[in-house]
Amino acid sequence: MRDVYLIGAGQTAFGAFPQRSYRDLFAKAYQHARKRVDGDIETKDIDEAVVGSLGVGGRQLGLSGPAVTEHVGLQNIPCTRVENACAAGGFAVRQAVQAIRSGMADVVLAGGFEVMSDLSSEMTKYWLGVSGETEWERLTGTTFSGVYAQMASAYLDTYDATVEDLSRVAVKNHKNGAKNPKAHLDFECSLEDAVGAPEVANPLNLYHCCPTSDGAAVALLASEDVVGEYTDDRLRVAGVGAASDHVGLAERDSYVGLAATETAAQTAYERSGVGPDDLDFAEIHDCFAIAELLAYEDLDFCERGEAAKLLREGITEPDGDLPVNTSGGLKSKGHPIGATGTGQMVEVFDQFTGQAGDRQLDSPRYGLTHNVGGSGGATVVHVFENEGVKR
Template identity: 70%
Template sequence: MRDAYLIGAGQSPYGAFPDESYRSLFRTAFEAAVESVPNGLETDDVDEAFVGTLGVGGRQLGLPGPAVTEHVGLDGVPCTRVENACAASGFAVRQAVQAVKSGMADVVLAGGFEIMTDTSSDATKYWLGVSGETEWERLSGTTFSGVYAQMASAHMDAYGTTREQLSHVAVKNHANGAKNPHAQLGFECSLEDAQSAPVVADPLNLYHCCPTSDGAACALIVSEDVVDDYTDEPIRVAGVGAGSDTVGLFQRDSYTGVPASQRAAEAAYEMAEIEPGAVDFAEVHDCFAIAELLAYEDLGFCEKGDAGEFVESGATRLEGELPVNTSGGLKSKGHPIGATGAGQVVEAFKQLSGTAGDRQLENPTRGLTHNVGGSGGAAVVHVFEKETEVNA
């Protein structure tokens, strides 16, 4: 199979934008992605598109993909809508990589969008809830914060993880998000702030939960046959892995890990021919603070049960040995469901191309993105590698 490369990526700001539509936000992301391609790209170059969205609020449930690609000038380009809850556009990126590797396309757009702030809180909770197990969890009153609270409680009981360690996730990600002009909650918070916030679902409080967001993100994936036309500094998609699991948390044997993430990571590492220690930075799915801690363990960044101590040690800060969520993560940057996975790829592209501004890491070579749907019903992991004279 041919190698696939990431040549550009861009996003809209994340937040609440009553004067924007899902089409206008997608246009902002698409134009930013095109502008980021070092040697330029024409819309006529795009062979295919994959667009992720849940369709919060019920807007354009049928054919939302063509609705946005037509709006940005990709008339006639085959477009497929991808839905895997919060992992929708992460899987859209995977589909783009598959299309390129298979030889069916040379230039593929992968993106996503969501509008989440123009409905009532009750309606938004409904649309969030449809990605959980409906028959037994949602209809009995369980919310996503409630599900992740159960995971947090289980991890605390099993390994001694503390509320303070959960709060360290929020402090770190807000510090990073304050350096990101696209972040929805682009402000710093103190450990005291993060510990004293109102309880949402014990043991999770407000600072342990990501916001609901409007936004869009796009990535451009090309084949090895054409990559030299677009960039002199290629970023290879070194590894891709995906996994699925039961949609309902209650159906699983353990609440202290996400098997879909573990399967996805194993497959991505195997394809990339690396171990977890070879990763220079990661964007992980921190919809709740406990989700980031579980990701550390599921992705092999630390031993099982050590995630709380790992974040508390400072290892995952910008200046740490393994920076995690340099963008601010879902917690600070925001979580427009359909755009989140592609938005993680935007940060990977910025870091590897040296365009991440005040949060830029020192010469990273390899980055990982980790996108989860629901409470772990689906997960996808990508490993991106900057090619150098040594590893080219």
């Protein structure tokens, strides 16, 4: 199979843009990605497109992929829309990688978009809820914050972790997001603020929950055969892993870990030859603060029950041994469902090409992205290597 490289990535700001068209947002992200490719890349160079979206509000549910790609002049290529709840964007990237590795395409666009702020809160909860277990969770009144609250309660009861540790996730990610001009919630918060915020679903409070956001993001990927035509940077997709699990919590063996993440991570590590100890940074799916703690353990960053220790010791801070969510994560950068996974690719591109501004890390070689659908029904993990950095 051929190697695949990230040659460009761009996004809109994430935020609340109820008057913006999803086509317009996608077009802006696409143009941003094109401009960041070193060499000229034309629309005619793109062989295929894969676009992720939940379709919040029922927008073009049947053909939302072609609806955005034809808007930017890509109407004569294959375009597939991917829907895997909050992991739609990450799975779009995975599908793009597969198309290139198979030899069916040389340059593929992987994109994602969502407009969520133009609906009432009740309708937004409905559209978010369809990503969970319908009969036994959503139709009985459980929200996603309620589902993750159950996981948080189980975790706090099982391990040496507290509500204050959940709040440390918010403080870290808001501090990072305040340095990101694309972030939805671009402000810092104190630990006192994060601990004392209004309750949403015990033990989760407002600062433990990501916002509902609008936005779009695009990643451009190329095969090893043509990457040199577009850039001298060699940002390789070193490994990809994906897995699925029971959609509903009640069917799972454990509430204190996501089996799909664990499987996807191990697959990505095996295929890349890169382990968690090799990583220089990670962008992980922190839709709720507890999700970041679970991910530390599912991704094998630490032993079971030791996630809070990573936070307390500053290991996942930008100056720590393994910076996590330098972009601000979903908590601060935002969570426009279909664009979240592709937005993680933008941070990888920024960090590898030295364009992360005040968030910039020192010459990272390996990075990881982790994108989760629903409460763990689907997960995809990518490992990236900057081949220009040697140690």
